[in-house]
Amino acid sequence: xxxxxxxxxxxxxxxxxxxxxxxxxxxxxxxxxxxxxxxxxxxxxxxxxxxxxxxxxxxxxxxxxxxxxxxxxxxxxxxxxxxxxxxxxxxxxxxxxxxxxxxxxxxxxxxxxxxxxxxxxxxxxxxxxxxxxxxxxxxxxxxxxxxxxxxxxxxxxxxxxxxxxxxxxxxxxxxxxxxxxxxxxxxxxxxxxxxxxxxxxxxxxxxxxxxxxxxxxxxxxxxxxxxxxxxxxxxxxxxxxxxxxxxxxxxxxxxxxxxxxxxxxxxxxxxxxxxxxxxxxxxxxxxxxxxxxxxxxxxxxxxxxxxxxxxxxxxxxxxxxxxxxxxxxxxxxxxxxxxxxxx
Amino acid sequence: xxxxxxxxxxxxxxxxxxxxxxxxxxxxxxxxxxxxxxxxxxxxxxxxxxxxxxxxxxxxxxxxxxxxxxxxxxxxxxxxxxxxxxxxxxxxxxxxxxxxxxxxxxxxxxxxxxxxxxxxxxxxxxxxxxxxxxxxxxxxxxxxxxxxxxxxxxxxxxxxxxxxxxxxxxxxxxxxxxxxxxxxxxxxxxxxxxxxxxxxxxxxxxxxxxxxxxxxxxxxxxxxxxxxxxxxxxxxxxxxxxxxxxxxxxxxxxxxxxxxxxxxxxxxxxxxxxxxxxxxxxxxxxxxxxxxxxxxxxxxxxxxxxxxxxxxxxxxxxxxxxxxxxxxxxxxxxxxxxxxxxxxxxxx
Amino acid sequence: xxxxxxxxxxxxxxxxxxxxxxxxxxxxxxxxxxxxxxxxxxxxxxxxxxxxxxxxxxxxxxxxxxxxxxxxxxxxxxxxxxxxxxxxxxxxxxxxxxxxxxxxxxxxxxxxxxxxxxxxxxxxxxxxxxxxxxxxxxxxxxxxxxxxxxxxxxxxxxxxxxxxxxxxxxxxxxxxxxxxxxxxxxxxxxxxxxxxxxxxxxxxxxxxxxxxxxxxxxxxxxxxxxxxxxxxxxxxxxxxxxxxxxxxxxxxxxxxxxxxxxxxxxxxxxxxxxxxxxxxxxxxxxxxxxxxxxxxxxxxxx
Numbered sequence: 001x002x003x004x005x006x007x008x009x010x011x012x013x014x015x016x017x018x019x020x021x022x023x024x025x026x027x028x029x030x031x032x033x034x035x036x037x038x039x040x041x042x043x044x045x046x047x048x049x050x051x052x053x054x055x056x057x058x059x060x061x062x063x064x065x066x067x068x069x070x071x072x073x074x075x076x077x078x079x080x081x082x083x084x085x086x087x088x089x090x091x092x093x094x095x096x097x098x099x100x101x102x103x104x105x106x107x108x109x110x111x112x113x114x115x116x117x118x119x120x121x122x123x124x125x126x127x128x129x130x131x132x133x134x135x136x137x138x139x140x141x142x143x144x145x146x147x148x149x150x151x152x153x154x155x156x157x158x159x160x161x162x163x164x165x166x167x168x169x170x171x172x173x174x175x176x177x178x179x180x181x182x183x184x185x186x187x188x189x190x191x192x193x194x195x196x197x198x199x200x201x202x203x204x205x206x207x208x209x210x211x212x213x214x215x216x217x218x219x220x221x222x223x224x225x226x227x228x229x230x231x232x233x234x235x236x237x238x239x240x241x242x243x244x245x246x247x248x249x250x251x252x253x254x255x256x257x258x259x260x261x262x263x264x265x266x267x268x269x270x271x272x273x274x275x276x277x278x279x280x281x282x283x284x285x286x287x288x289x290x291x292x293x294x295x296x297x298x299x300x301x302x303x304x305x306x307x308x309x310x311x312x313x314x315x316x317x318x319x320x321x322x323x324x325x326x327x328x329x330x331x332x333x334x335x336x337x338x339x340x341x342x343x
Numbered sequence: 344x345x346x347x348x349x350x351x352x353x354x355x356x357x358x359x360x361x362x363x364x365x366x367x368x369x370x371x372x373x374x375x376x377x378x379x380x381x382x383x384x385x386x387x388x389x390x391x392x393x394x395x396x397x398x399x400x401x402x403x404x405x406x407x408x409x410x411x412x413x414x415x416x417x418x419x420x421x422x423x424x425x426x427x428x429x430x431x432x433x434x435x436x437x438x439x440x441x442x443x444x445x446x447x448x449x450x451x452x453x454x455x456x457x458x459x460x461x462x463x464x465x466x467x468x469x470x471x472x473x474x475x476x477x478x479x480x481x482x483x484x485x486x487x488x489x490x491x492x493x494x495x496x497x498x499x500x501x502x503x504x505x506x507x508x509x510x511x512x513x514x515x516x517x518x519x520x521x522x523x524x525x526x527x528x529x530x531x532x533x534x535x536x537x538x539x540x541x542x543x544x545x546x547x548x549x550x551x552x553x554x555x556x557x558x559x560x561x562x563x564x565x566x567x568x569x570x571x572x573x574x575x576x577x578x579x580x581x582x583x584x585x586x587x588x589x590x591x592x593x594x595x596x597x598x599x600x601x602x603x604x605x606x607x608x609x610x611x612x613x614x615x616x617x618x619x620x621x622x623x624x625x626x627x628x629x630x631x632x633x634x635x636x637x638x639x640x641x642x643x644x645x646x647x648x649x650x651x652x653x654x655x656x657x658x659x660x661x662x663x664x665x666x667x668x669x670x671x672x673x674x675x676x677x678x679x680x681x682x683x684x685x686x687x688x689x690x691x
Numbered sequence: 692x693x694x695x696x697x698x699x700x701x702x703x704x705x706x707x708x709x710x711x712x713x714x715x716x717x718x719x720x721x722x723x724x725x726x727x728x729x730x731x732x733x734x735x736x737x738x739x740x741x742x743x744x745x746x747x748x749x750x751x752x753x754x755x756x757x758x759x760x761x762x763x764x765x766x767x768x769x770x771x772x773x774x775x776x777x778x779x780x781x782x783x784x785x786x787x788x789x790x791x792x793x794x795x796x797x798x799x800x801x802x803x804x805x806x807x808x809x810x811x812x813x814x815x816x817x818x819x820x821x822x823x824x825x826x827x828x829x830x831x832x833x834x835x836x837x838x839x840x841x842x843x844x845x846x847x848x849x850x851x852x853x854x855x856x857x858x859x860x861x862x863x864x865x866x867x868x869x870x871x872x873x874x875x876x877x878x879x880x881x882x883x884x885x886x887x888x889x890x891x892x893x894x895x896x897x898x899x900x901x902x903x904x905x906x907x908x909x910x911x912x913x914x915x916x917x918x919x920x921x922x923x924x925x926x927x928x929x930x931x932x933x934x935x936x937x938x939x940x941x942x943x944x945x946x947x948x949x950x951x952x953x954x955x956x957x958x959x960x961x962x963x964x965x966x967x968x969x970x971x972x973x974x975x976x977x978x979x980x981x982x983x984x985x986x987x988x989x990x991x992x993x
Contacts, residue, residue, distance in 0.1 A: 105880055109897075189634075194619065195632065198630060264574075264580045
């Protein structure tokens with residue numbers, strides 16, 4: 001099955017600083033080699049800490065940012081080469097749910113206006129009556145009932161959770177094939193996160209829409225990504241990727257292992273008995289001065305002197321099917337050797 | 344290095360508490376009516392004890408933190424039956440103390456650490472300036488001594504002192520800023536540290552650093568801490584006792600073991616069973632419907648009844664009173680009309 | 692399950708429109724006490740200047756025996772250096788000043804707001820061009836420029852004066868509008884509109900502009916107040932032909948004729964000054980209420 005969206009060796013750099021009187025112009029490499037594909041109906045969770053580039057990846061998948069190098073393919077076609085009609089199709093197929101429910105709705109529009117605008121624009125409804133009916137159905141889908149209570153309200157009259165549901169409803173208006181959820185619940189209260197995530201799961205299962213679920217919360221990723229794939233990012237690269245249960249249950253990359261050891265858990269006996277994280281350095285490197293070779297090596301508890309700081313390990317498929325970028329594993333050492341002998 | 348799983352008992356009647364609060368109430372005046380942020384909160388804090396106050400937005404928890412340090416704005420109406428602090432110099436009645444006495448008490452006996460957003464810092468002052476300012480505000484002027492103390496404290500919180508002292512806030516990461524705020528709070532060796540959302544919005548590895556640091560500080564410096572957060576994991580890691588706050592009041596209060604393994608209030612149980620976790624299976628998850636109540640227009644009867652899966656007709660009209668679970672003096676308190684009958688799902 | 696929006700009978704609709712135009716704004720203005728007072732004073736001054744002249748005609752009778760007489764029942768604000776009633780001059784003196792001010796403010800806003808929005812929205816070369824032009828005009832000092840223009844063009848027409856004032860004051864407003872649009876452009880809901888392919892026109896006129904209405908309205912008011920000062924300045928410099936009896940001319944005449952040196956004539960000079968100051972104050976204070984009207988999220992308790 002062809003992926004809806006595919007990223008092939010995408011890099012993304014920004015220029016920081018500089019100026020007429022010459023301050024050093026710095027290039028920040030936010031993404032350094034990202035390849036991924038999302039098939040129809042699939043769930044891919046992108047996890048990592050701040051600065052890993054997961055939000056930038058989401059924006060590139062949504063077409064809001066162009067890659068610096070590499071390809072972004074929609075149904076096999078490069079985005080840059082799409083004509084107007086095809087691009088419109090792509091726009092309708094890929095939608096996004098933002099993190100901040102207080103900033104993602106226009107405060108001067110009622111819920112009806114917000115939800116009906118795309119319907120009218122793309123001629124999915126022809127009259128006000130049809131629009132009201134369609135909007136009511138959308139509100140029902142996201143459990144904002146009774147519909148009459150919400151349809152004429154302004155965003156500031158709704159709670160954070162309700163606003164996020166409106167945002168979800170808006171993302172569904174054009175019947176997308178892929179929804180990118182960028183930290184969709186991290187600004188919501190803890191007690192309502194589960195119900196909103198539950199709603200997304202239900203939508204995913206009922207409509208088979210694909211999801212790119214971006215989060216720094218591994219527990220949320222495990223919950224939402226059940227039966228799907230997960231990719232762990234560090235400083236602009238993917239370090240581990242594969243089926244969610246496998247990666248979380250038995251992580252192979254030292255960074256993933258560190259994350260899982262570090263997560264505080266809401267269970268006193270378990271969390272107080274957790275193994276300590278033994279990273280060699282506490283602080284995360286700056287994107288403008290990345291370590292050589294494997295960017296994780298200064299912090300890695302099991303780093304191999306003479307190998308890890310020289311060259312970056314390639315992302316290689318392991319015997320159990322997942323992808324890992326770490327020289328501790330034979331597959332990676334072999335791939336590196338093969339790469340060396342080939343050059 | 345990690346604490347053993349056994350946790351300290353709830354109350355020690357023979358030990359004098361550091362802080363005793365009884366019937367604390369805070370209201371804000373607004374156009375629409377009074378916002379009842381804190382309603383009838385009572386608790387004791389013992390020396391070397393960690394208390395976690397778990398609540399969400401609209402629970403009044405941040406107001407509680409400000410009330411405890413008497414930093415409320417003037418638009419707030421503050422009343423307390425009792426609010427007392429016992430330090431080396433004897434008893435201080437916080438509810439009636441003079442401004443001068445409170446100023447001396449603040450930072451010297453109790454310090455508060457706010458969430459380390461950039462807005463917690465003055466962007467045009469270096470970290471060193473912030474230390475100087477804080478020390479000066481509390482009557483210390485010896486610059487060399489202050490700098491020395493700042494260097495010590497920054498090392499204590501595992502930051503590179505030379506690098507951080509001369510930096511501006513925006514040059515530091517969120518985790519580093521949080522540690523600076525903790526260091527600032529420790530300047531005058533307080534006995535109580537109040538932390539408002541210390542790990543929110545921080546990355547996983549950074550959270551771990553802060554949590555381990557706080558654990559170490561409690562041991563090394565003989566501190567008591569009050570954590571105010573919506574993060575259950577923070578309570579699970581560090582708390583000895585946990586208070587669950589809803590609509591301005593403590594609906595449940597008990598040891599960390601009791602709270603997590605034998606919750607008696609439906610809200611506590613709902614929170615615990617509503618948070619996905621990495622280590623456990625996922626079938627038991629249930630979500631709490633609805634949203635937190637409006638603090639101006641509170642529901643009648645039990646404030647949680649509209650969202651409670653166990654609510655009955657009486658919950659709409661009767662206001663629950665605080666009842667003790669188990670033997671008297673156990674310290675496990677709950678405000679629920681039906682706590683005896685409800686059997687909450689078991690926690691692994 | 693279908694939901695009715697609003698009843699669409701004509702009577703309902705009319706009632707709704709009337710409410711929206713008259714009742715609601717007053718309700719919102721009244722929310723902010725200072726703004727409400729400002730609005731009342733402003734309304735009073737407007738009525739005074741535009742309706743007043745029909746009720747209190749200009750006193751052109753020179754009375755030598757009543758020069759600089761203090762306030763009395765006949766002349767509540769005293770008389771001027773020719774014995775003419777000051778109150779009638781105040782009532783008749785506002786209209787020209789206010790017309791020039793509002794017109795000038797309108798012209799400034801109509802130039803600056805769209806240009807600022809276009810500059811911010813399209814960025815790149817368009818932005819660079821527009822801001823460069825604005826910077827050039829901004830560096831030209833306004834009063835000397837007006838002095839030079841006055842030497843060439845006769846300011847005997849209110850519309851001409853308004854036009855000249857309008858086209859010299861737009862750069863400052865443009866920068867403010869531009870930065871506002873830049874910040875709105877980055878908002879998540881604008882990004883969502885892009886993702887939903889709602890179109891550039893929709894984004895500018897239905898997403899960005901409504902969120903700026905309050906800002907633009909306030910900018911208009913400030914432009915108007917600036918025009919009042921510019922006007923009075925020009926009149927005091929004697930660059931505008933001293934025909935008519937508007938407030939600025941009154942100040943000029945009072946000053947020139949030494950009204951500040953006599954105790955009794957203090958009313959002659961203070962009356963127009965007070966009128967102008969009251970107008971400026973009421974305009975600026977009124978902006979506090981505008982925030983309530985234009986920003987739905989600031990409306991509490993809906």
